[in-house]
Each structure stands twice: as structure tokens, then as C-alpha cells.
Amino acid sequence: MTEKLYSIEALRRRAHRRLPKMVSDFLDGGALDERTLRANREAFESLRFKQRILRDLSEINVSTSALGEDLGIPMIVSPMGLLTILHPDSDLGIARAVARARSLMVHSPWSGCSLEETHDAAGGRVLAQIAFWRDRKVTEEHIARARNLGVSTLVVAGDVAFSSKRERDIVHGTGMPPKPPIRDVFDVALHPGWMAGWLTGRPMTWGSYRIDDRRIRMREMDGWMSRHNTKDATWEDVAAIRRSWDGRIAVKGVMCVEDAEEAVNAGADAIFISNHGGRQFDNQPGTVDVLPRIADAVGDRAEIIVDGGVRRGSDIVAALGRGANLAAGGRAFAYGLAAAGEAGADRAFAVLSDELRIALAYAGVRSVSELGPHVFADGAGPALPVGTPSEAPPQLFSHAR
Ligand SMILES: Cc1cc2nc3c(=O)[nH]c(=O)nc-3n(C[C@H](O)[C@H](O)[C@H](O)COP(=O)(O)O)c2cc1C
Structure with a gap:
């Protein structure tokens, strides 16, 4: 398996072979015309590094510490709901890979696995995402569960008040419950490996909340959502959590300096710059493009x-070089899971870690703590025109330790 799964893109291709089109489109897709989705990649692709040579590279250290944790890699897993549909190993497979990589994983309130079981599988290396529901007591109960487990950081879902329009999902009738057109029913039948996992694997329930003290079935999720969804959450809700929560708070979905300031003023310890992987609001800049200004504005007050x-180890170098303490990723790990279950999630970490080492070496940097604007070809890392072809031959892992 491993020689063929040499990159995140190779994991994505393998995932596409295993998954029916309606599921791979759910995973890959973004809002509207998917301009934000593309902008995230283009922003990384437009950055150019400065090569340094003849430095002692006998020790390259990719470990770091952030959010009060020692990490084996400066890359963590973003919250993702509904991973159970990708592979029966589910979030728990990713969680076990997280433990082995000494990374962190954000549990999503929309996950098919509960916070408790994900926490156990990850050996405690879990942050809890929380959503604001109409009845704030439901949110408070979720926070109480995180507190009981000793979770160190809450990640506030800041960008979920409105459902977005994802046209790939509309075409496939991907909702709760799904209403696929007949061609998708045939396509599912052509993916027996995935179907076997679906039929015999982990039951498709919603892990975080309960009805009548039992797990919520997926087909009941829409009803639960319409009773509990709210659009009235504000920064005051974040400040209210701050008053009762002693651990760290990160706010996810920040894309501008104004909101980063709001987050810090509301008591956040970490700013999670994210446009939801292009899944919510189209025509936004790439996240690594907005990063330097946000880091300049609040980087001394928040992580x-x-x-x-993020699809390459060099993207992690770019993110940290532009001022982030940590990079995070959703699809990179979801592709691993969908391609090969837990082993695929391990593979995603291994690929990113190997590529990170190589990129650090060529940037002449021995440790991620040394990263800064000096790693970019122009010293500050502004975008260059997109599309300059890469001359580098594919020599991945040739220097990997
Ligand atoms: C299948 C899937 C489910 C997601 N579910 C959530 C979620 O429950 N909460 C959330 O804040 N973001 C969610 N996201 C967004 C991710 O947390 C993350 O911001 C995004 O995937 C980052 O972009 P990347 O996939 O290019 O790494 C989801 C993304 C995917 C692909």
C-alpha cells in the first residue's frame, strides 16, 4: 500500500476509487462555484521558498508545542462531521492515528462518534468543538462533558449559523435522509467495498446528542437540527463561555483582523483561521493569504x-513561516481514512511529516521553531503569479528519516 500512497493526492485518488461519487463529492466539494475552495490551494501554490544550502542538517526536529501540548508534528486534525460515511474505522481510526503521531484532533459536534469515545481512541489528544444551539443549555451540557473528560481546549464553531449551498450535494440529493437519483443508486452498487463497510460497519448515528437517551439516527438529524439550530450567537456567547471555562478557547472561522480582535477581546486564547475548507462562503481569499495580517495583529495575544x-509538508512550512503556530487539515486526513481506514490516516501523517522534514531541510531550518518570513524567496512571502511550473523531480522520501 505505502509505495503507492506516496502523497495526499495519491490518498485522494485511492479514496475516489473506493467511494461512490455522491460520497466523494460530499468530501471534496465546496460552496457555490468553489472559488474559495480553489483559493486555499492557489494561495499555497503561489508562495515561493528560498533555498539554503550547506547547513548542518543532521538533526531536523518537526516537533513543537502549542495549545499547551507537546506535538510530534505542527499539524492537527480539523473538526469534521459525518466521517462515518467514509469508512467504518470512522473518526476513531483518525483518533488512533492522532495518538501515534502525537498530534491533536478536534472532535466535531456533527461527528458520528461521541466526544468520549473519540477522546479515548486519541489517548486524550482531543479538543472539543462546540456549537451554539437555540437552547444554550445543550451547549453547556456539551461543555460539561468536555470538562469531565479533562479536555484542555474548546473550539467554538463560528461559521455555521447558515447552511451553505453545495451544489454537488444538491445534484446527488445528499441530505438527511439522502434522496439520490437512480444513477447514484447504480454507482453505489458499483462500489461493493464501500457498501460492505456501510452495511456491516459502525451504525450511522449522530454521536454527540441523544433522543430518549439513545443515539440519534441519521434520518432524525435534520429534525433535531431544525429544532435546535440558531442564528443568534454572538461574541457575547464566547465571552460567556470564557467566564465559566478555565481551559483554552479557540474560535474557528476567523478570516479577518476585525474578527480576530473580537475573538481576543471575548477571551479567546487561539484564533483558528478557516473558511471551512471553502464549504461555506464562496469568493473568499485563501486562508494562508489572510494569515500574515491576522498574525501581525493578534499573534502576540493568541496562538x-x-x-x-494543506496537502503538502511544504504547506505546513508556509503556514508557520507566515505566522501560524499550527497548521490544521480536514480533507488530508479524511482522504487517508476513506482510502485505507486507520492505516490511511497513519499514512497521511507519515506523508506530511516526511515532506515537512524535506522542506525544512531545503529551507535551511532545523526546527519548526525557527520558521519565519525568512524562508520565503522574497523574505516576506507575498503571493507570486499562480501557475509557475515546478521543476522539481518527484524525489519524495529520498532523504526522509
Ligand atoms: C467532510 C467534512 C466535514 C466537516 N465538518 C466540519 C465540522 O463539523 N465543523 C467545522 O467547524 N468544520 C468542518 N469542516 C471543515 C474543516 O474543519 C476544515 O475547516 C476544512 O476541512 C479545512 O480545509 P481542508 O479540508 O482543505 O483541509 C468539515 C470539512 C469536511 C471536509
Whole structure:
């Protein structure tokens, strides 16, 4: 398996072979014309590094510490709901890979697995995402569960008040419950490996909340949502959590300096720069493009996490070089899971870690703590025109330790 799964893109291709089109489109897709989705990648692709040579590279250290944790890699797993549909190993497979990589994983309130079981599988290396529901007591109960587990950081879902319009999902009738057109029913039948996992694997329930003290079935999720969804959450709700929560708070969905300031003023310890992987609001800049200004404005008062389009170890170098403390990713790990279950999630970490080492070496940097604007070809890392072809031959892992 491993020689073929040599990159996140190779994991994505393998995932596409295993998954029916309606599921791979759910995973890949973004809002409207998917301009934000593309902007995330283009922002990374437009950055150019400065190569340094003849430095002692006998020790390269990719570990770091952030959010009060020692990490084996400066890359964590972003919250993702509904991963159970990708592979029966589900979030728990990713969680076990997280424990082995000494990373962190944000549990999503929309996950099919509960916070408790994900926390156990990850050996405690879990942050809890919380959503604001109409009845704030439901949110408070979720926070109480995080507190009982000793979770160190809450990640506030800041960008979920409105459902977005994802046209790939509309075409496939991907809702709760799904209403696929007949061609998708045939396509599912052509993916027996995935179907076997679906039929015999983990039951498709919603992990976080309960009805009559039992797990919520997926087909009941829409009803639960319409009773509990709210559009009235504000920064005051974040400040209210701050008053009762002693651990760290990160706010996810920050894309501008104004909101980063709001987050810090409301008591956030970390700013999670994210446009939801292009899944919510179209025509936005790439996250790594907005990162330097946000890091300049609040980087001395809060830690900075950035996700969106991280597919290469060199993207982690770019994110940290532009001022983030941590990079994060959703699809990179979801592709691993969908391609090969838990082993695929391990593979995603291994690929990113190997590529990170190589990129650090060529940037002449021995440790991620040394990263800064000096790693970019122009010293500050502004975008260059997109599309300059890469001359580098594919020599991945040739220097990997
Ligand atoms: C299948 C899937 C489910 C997601 N579910 C959530 C979620 O429950 N909460 C959330 O804040 N973001 C969610 N996201 C967005 C991710 O947390 C993250 O911001 C995004 O995936 C980053 O972009 P990337 O996939 O290019 O790494 C989801 C993304 C995907 C792909």
C-alpha cells in the first residue's frame, strides 16, 4: 500500500476509487462555484521558498508545542462531521492515528462518534468543538462533558449559523435522509467495498446528542437540527463561555483582523483561521493569504491555527513561516481514512511529516521553531503569479528519516 500512497493526492485518488461519487463529492466539494475552495490551494501554490544550502542538517526536529501540548508534528486534525460515511474505522481510526503521531484532533459536534469515545481512541489528544444551539443549555451540557473528560481546549464553531449551498450535494440529493437519483443508486452498487463497510460497519448515528437517551439516527438529524439550530450567537456567547471555562478557547472561522480582535477581546486564547475548507462562503481569499495580517495583529495575544488546502509538508512550512503556530487539515486526513481506514490516516501523517522534514531541510531550518518570513524567496512571502511550473523531480522520501 505505502509505495503507492506516496502523497495526499495519491490518498485522494485511492479514496475516489473506493467511494461512490455522491460520497466523494460530499468530501471534496465546496460552496457555490468553489472559488474559495480553489483559493486555499492557489494561495499555497503561489508562495515561493528560498533555498539554503550547506547547513548542518543532521538533526531536523518537526516537533513543537502549542495549545499547551507537546506535538510530534505542527499539524492537527480539523473538526469534521459525518466521517462515518467514509469508512467504518470512522473518526476513531483518525483518533488512533492522532495518538501515534502525537498530534491533536478536534472532535466535531456533527461527528458520528461521541466526544468520549473519540477522546479515548486519541489517548486524550482531543479538543472539543462546540456549537451554539437555540437552547444554550445543550451547549453547556456539551461543555460539561468536555470538562469531565479533562479536555484542555474548546473550539467554538463560528461559521455555521447558515447552511451553505453545495451544489454537488444538491445534484446527488445528499441530505438527511439522502434522496439520490437512480444513477447514484447504480454507482453505489458499483462500489461493493464501500457498501460492505456501510452495511456491516459502525451504525450511522449522530454521536454527540441523544433522543430518549439513545443515539440519534441519521434520518432524525435534520429534525433535531431544525429544532435546535440558531442564528443568534454572538461574541457575547464566547465571552460567556470564557467566564465559566478555565481551559483554552479557540474560535474557528476567523478570516479577518476585525474578527480576530473580537475573538481576543471575548477571551479567546487561539484564533483558528478557516473558511471551512471553502464549504461555506464562496469568493473568499485563501486562508494562508489572510494569515500574515491576522498574525501581525493578534499573534502576540493568541496562538494561531490555520486550515484550508494543506496537502503538502511544504504547506505546513508556509503556514508557520507566515505566522501560524499550527497548521490544521480536514480533507488530508479524511482522504487517508476513506482510502485505507486507520492505516490511511497513519499514512497521511507519515506523508506530511516526511515532506515537512524535506522542506525544512531545503529551507535551511532545523526546527519548526525557527520558521519565519525568512524562508520565503522574497523574505516576506507575498503571493507570486499562480501557475509557475515546478521543476522539481518527484524525489519524495529520498532523504526522509
Ligand atoms: C467532510 C467534512 C466535514 C466537516 N465538518 C466540519 C465540522 O463539523 N465543523 C467545522 O467547524 N468544520 C468542518 N469542516 C471543515 C474543516 O474543519 C476544515 O475547516 C476544512 O476541512 C479545512 O480545509 P481542508 O479540508 O482543505 O483541509 C468539515 C470539512 C469536511 C471536509
